[in-house]
Amino acid sequence: MHGRSIRPGRPGQRGPGRRRTLTALALACATPLLCLPLATGQAGALTPPVALTADKLPTWQANGIVWALAQAQGVVFAGGTFSAIRPAGTAAGDPAERSAVNFAAFDAATGAPTDCQLSFTVGSGTATVRALAVSPDGRTLYAGGYFGAVNGVGVSSLAAIDIATCTPRTDFRPSVPATVRALAVTADTVYFGGDFTSVNGTTRQRFAAVDTAGDLTPWTVNADEPGRAVEVTADGRHVAVGGDFFTVNGSDSHALAVTDAGTGAVTHAYPRGFFQDTSVVKDITADATGVYTANEGTGGFDGRTAFDPDTFAQRWRDTCLGATQALQLYKGLVYSASHAHDCSSMGGFPDGQRHHLLAEGINDPHMVGWAPDTNDGIGEGIGPRVFALAPKDGTDYLWVGGEFTTVNGTAQQSLTRVSSGPDTGAPTVPQVQVESTEAGKVAVHWRSSYDTDDSSLTYRVYKDDGTTPVYQVTAGSLPWSRPQLTWTDTSVAAGETHSYRITASDGTNTSGKSAAQSVRVASAADAYAAKVRGDGASLYWRFNETSGAYAADSSSGDDNGVHWNAPTQAVADGAAGSGRSVEYTGSQSEWTYTDKPHSAPSTFSLELWFKTTSTTGGKLIGYGNKVQLVSSRQDKNIYMTNDGRLVFGVYTGSVRAVTTSQTYNDGKWHHVVATEGSGGISLYVDGSLRGANPLVSGNQSFTGYWRVGGDNLDSWPNKPSSRFYTGRIDEVAVYGKALTASQVLAHYKAGTGG
Structure with missing residues (x-):
């Protein structure tokens, strides 16, 4: 387990091995936007249930990776692999930079370092601090990692620090011959996990527990692969362990197991298949509402899971992809650190831009409106890796550590923090x-x-x-x-x-x-716009904007578009009397997509105007499953071949397409409409039918986005040399019905003044 955050010394609470929620406010709706009614009222910061701002506060930085955080009485301790710290807003090597060998302590409220300085070193190899936890009485900081000395005092990868004097305790010196990666602490026991196979010369494979004197306890949890997370349940009776393992004490339990807090006997196993083989548990947190895990999986489960606090049965699973590293419970939400890039499986954003800090309800895993962000950073390029919630003077501060080098778009390395307010x-x-x-x-x-x-x-x-x-x-x-x-x-x-x-x-x-x-x-x-709207367009992009990423929808559907990587706007050459158009350069990173997802229509029409002299073809419009990446599933495509012919097709188990005999890469504006309905598929150019197949019925059914200017065309007939179109496009419209031949002709005439 990573950072710990609880006010130490309060009666009836166990120590900072806990990250408790402060309230248990549960979300009630399945889609966050549907919870926010359109009204004439006024918003109020913050939007419930969010209770933390996303505004980064000035915080000192580290010149390496922060792997561990913990807090006690308004001081935040940071451990990792770094050699110096420096003020916010400064670059490495700044004159104000000071030495900090794998450890630093900071004032939770100011973000500045305290006078507590410890140096974690090792005789050979690279020393690192991977886990920190504070005792329930707030007096002792426990540190795990790979190191052989603290301020010159010999230790063996696990140490105890007296917080009042900021000195290593010489009466706590267990021998752990390999890296310690996780810690959880109660009043009398230190539970830990990592890479070791023995402790104090006795076999303990990947997990062990010692008392406050450093002596082994009877708790025995032997796993076949590294341990990465340890957490004591809210009632103190169980210890949940996570990691890479496939067996625990001989039981079939992959990545997660719940054990008896006294003996280590497995009380709840998660057999192989519960998590995919490539998925590992990187963090566990728990409170009275449940036990929550953070998973990382190469090609496997990458999200968060909630378990019942009594039965340890799964309550929900968030299937976002993106290597979840850490969790923090706070006022009814689960805050997560990851590089989430695809939450489409749970109704969120599709595969594309990464979002590193997110929040979801403890009873509803759908994302709410909290999303400060970092970059991937150095090292493994994960981004944020650890949290600690530190209260001070009536304000709660959420500290974030990791390997990032920017926060909210500005330079800030390895450490940042936000608070419970004010929102600025x-x-x-x-x-x-x-x-x-x-x-x-x-x-x-x-x-x-x-x-x-x-x-x-x-x-x-x-x-x-x-x-x-x-x-x-x-x-x-x-x-x-x-x-x-x-x-x-x-x-x-x-x-x-x-x-x-x-x-x-x-x-x-x-x-x-x-x-x-x-x-x-x-x-x-406007004669042309009246035809388009009158015939029921549910999307109508006129492309008259002069700048920005926004493509306004002139239909009643309010289905705006997003220009990705800046195709050229406000080209003074528009179709249908519009005066302006958008020009695409054929770049493989440039297109326009719908902001909101759609269910695949069984009946539809696609309409636009285009002008090109390209000999490399490309997609004019289509339907795909991604917005900021090339789609892995695509359908309902209109595209141009290298020689300038147009192809329209749908996928019904195989591609069914029609192709024009004429070419249209002559540098003139052309009007194209493609339809699918009870009469099959039809392709019209400049008001005339140029291809049809009345026997085609159906298309791929998946949630997707309309895309203009380019996307995947693999395995489609007469595939052009480029997936991406070079030329101008204007007056894009989509309908939930098949336009008739007379309607198509009327649109063409209205657009040409004929």
């Missing part, structure tokens, strides 16, 4: 797009902002030079899910010009106003 971080500035395509109306669209500790934000719309908002709404968003919001201003007249700006507030902190977006009020409906 403002939401991001809304991205806004305005348009007037109906007589006497202005549609104001914006991509919802994000705030890494507030998922319910209040938006205020300001018109012209007004200082009083003309519209206000509260809505939900997450850093990885930012739904579009739309307000229509009908208090305008044809021919007038108006501008709009929007702010986002968490109830305490307010963003700056967005840049003013001006529009001339239409006197008549």
